[in-house]
Amino acid sequence: MQLISYAFVIFWAVTFSLYYLAPARLQRYILAAASLLFYTAGLRGIPVSLFLTAVTTYGCALFLNGSLAREKEAAAQCADREGRKAVKAVFQRKRRRIQIPYFVFNIGLLAFYKYAVVSLPILDGIFGSHPGFLERVGMPLGISFYTLTAIGYVIDVGRENCSAETDFLRIFLFLAYFPSVTQGPFNRYQGMKEQFDKEHAFSYDRMLRGIQRFVWGAFKKLVIADRIGIFVDRVYGAEPASVPGSLFACATAMYMLQLYADFSGYIDMAAGVSETFDIMLPENFKRPYFARSVAEFWRRWHITLGAWFKDYVMFSFVMSGTGRKINKKCKNKWNGMGRHVVPAAGTMLVWFFTGIWHGRTAGYMLWGVWYGVIMSFSLIMEPWYKNWKSRLHIGEQSRLWALFCMARTWIIVFAADVLIRSSSLSQAGEIFLAFVTRLNIGSLLSSELTSYGLSKYELALLLAALVIWLAVSVIEERGQDVRDFMAGRPAAVRWVCYYGIVLLLLVTGIYGGSYDTAVFLYQSF
Amino acid sequence: MEEKILAILEEHCEEALQYTGDNMMEDGVIDSFTVINLVSDLEDEFDIEIDAKYVVAENFKNKEAIIALVRRLVEE
Numbered sequence: 001m002q003l004i005s006y007a008f009v010i011f012w013a014v015t016f017s018l019y020y021l022a023p024a025r026l027q028r029y030i031l032a033a034a035s036l037l038f039y040t041a042g043l044r045g046i047p048v049s050l051f052l053t054a055v056t057t058y059g060c061a062l063f064l065n066g067s068l069a070r071e072k073e074a075a076a077q078c079a080d081r082e083g084r085k086a087v088k089a090v091f092q093r094k095r096r097r098i099q100i101p102y103f104v105f106n107i108g109l110l111a112f113y114k115y116a117v118v119s120l121p122i123l124d125g126i127f128g129s130h131p132g133f134l135e136r137v138g139m140p141l142g143i144s145f146y147t148l149t150a151i152g153y154v155i156d157v158g159r160e161n162c163s164a165e166t167d168f169l170r171i172f173l174f175l176a177y178f179p180s181v182t183q184g185p186f187n188r189y190q191g192m193k194e195q196f197d198k199e200h201a202f203s204y205d206r207m208l209r210g211i212q213r214f215v216w217g218a219f220k221k222l223v224i225a226d227r228i229g230i231f232v233d234r235v236y237g238a239e240p241a242s243v244p245g246s247l248f249a250c251a252t253a254m255y256m257l258q259l260y261a262d263f264s265g266y267i268d269m270a271a272g273v274s275e276t277f278d279i280m281l282p283e284n285f286k287r288p289y290f291a292r293s294v295a296e297f298w299r300r301w302h303i304t305l306g307a308w309f310k311d312y313v314m315f316s317f318v319m320s321g322t323g324r325k326i327n328k329k330c331k332n333k334w335n336g337m338g339r340h341v342v343p344a345a346g347t348m349l350v351w352f353f354t355g356i357w358h359g360r361t362a363g364y365m366l367w368g369v370w371y372g373v374i375m376s377f378s379l380i381m382e383p384w385y386k387n388w389k390s391r392l393h394i395g396e397q398s399r400l401w402a403l404f405c406m407a408r409t410w411i412i413v414f415a416a417d418v419l420i421r422s423s424s425l426s427q428a429g430e431i432f433l434a435f436v437t438r439l440n441i442g443s444l445l446s447s448e449l450t451s452y453g454l455s456k457y458e459l460a461l462l463l464a465a466l467v468i469w470l471a472v473s474v475i476e477e478r479g480q481d482v483r484d485f486m487a488g489r490p491a492a493v494r495w496v497c498y499y500g501i502v503l504l505l506l507v508t509g510i511y512g513g514s515y516d517t518a519v520f521l522y523q524s525f
Numbered sequence: 526m527e528e529k530i531l532a533i534l535e536e537h538c539e540e541a542l543q544y545t546g547d548n549m550m551e552d553g554v555i556d557s558f559t560v561i562n563l564v565s566d567l568e569d570e571f572d573i574e575i576d577a578k579y580v581v582a583e584n585f586k587n588k589e590a591i592i593a594l595v596r597r598l599v600e601e
Contacts, residue, residue: 161578295556315557315577319577327561339562339565340558343561343562346561
């Protein structure tokens, strides 16, 4: 079941009605049942993997909690610090004996579905190909998302950042919560538990705000992302030698916007649906194209994924015994530059995993390495960079400097997006070559631009939608919630805007036909 | 102790000393690289071990939170 479908709207309305009509103590049961129904309907099979992850997560977290409690009791018997350290080491070893198989099992499950597609013909041979293996067990929807969410929860319990949940239903709901199960955001248990346990009373204003955010997300998806997708698919689908470099550049720039509109559109829709149930999801985007550096870009883009990798991979590596040993050895070497070795290695590790999490192609791996190298390089170069800036008397507040920094970030993201949008590394290579050898800027002003699926009318419409999106982004960048901003306008202006967006969505959204509106780009991750 | 912590903090991130908000990491004042180097220097200076479980936004939200964290670990 996709968020943009009649079936989902009916499902949402029924769940919403039951949620507020039923006694408040039953609300989380209704959400759990709805999540199971949503997941099973989307899967068209039995959600075996989801249940396996939920059960192992539940069990592992309970074991960790118990072990931590026993460790505290044993440590309390020790008189000195050394004794407490020894007790800690013993219990840590015991916990690792459970934690490591848990991680291996769940990451293995994710890797199996995500990367072991080549083995499917063998499995089909065993299970019979009608129906094949995947049809029998069901391709786990959102496995990349709920697996990392579950692992994060277990690490948090192990780090005592939260207590293990004793009610299995809450764990299942946390992992399978239907607005976020397929494409995130990555929720943290501490924040979600409190909200699931609260009794929620109906609020007309909240319902309206949720619907507004849902419609805004649908606008970004249907009017902007899917329209851009027509052009990008045609350009990237053409024989590279027949397309001038400027058109590839234009298509890549459009792809940057498509990916953003598509993914942030989904997140807006999911957050809007969740808001109607009075459950707030964490923000996943903060206008990333206003970022002045790549590091800032990734603090604004897919925020919860970045935070996940930082907290659970980067810090786990850096604070591990190995990370500490390397740091101690290198820290004071090479004129103080050695202190960058471990953070840079951690960054490369994080970006390598971020790359393979997104996809199994060489393009994604190179994409991860590209960002890792840029981030590590900027970390090492920072002292020189600050020095140059001060010598050139460049002020942080200068608008021209801000624009330069933003443009520099766009170029880095642009290059990375060529790698992931191309069907192969050789196509990416041909496209980079086209930028240099046959840019032919004139083709952007000729009729050639309109020969890739979008007419002049469609391009003008897209431009208008992008202007609306930019205006909303500028309001948000100034620290205002656009829904609060609109609420402060005169009623006539407000309703003209609301109806205008809905009308644009209904009349100009890309529905059906040869373009599948149901598929969100990030769903494939 | 407080002076020593502030001196280490100043060495890694001067801005952190002037910061008056309550989420230095999210506000981009202090990034993960700075946190890693800061943790390493604090560990050496005070002979403590700052586990990954302590490296959360809450403990690095401002200079006062960092001082409180070090103080807690020294006393443990």
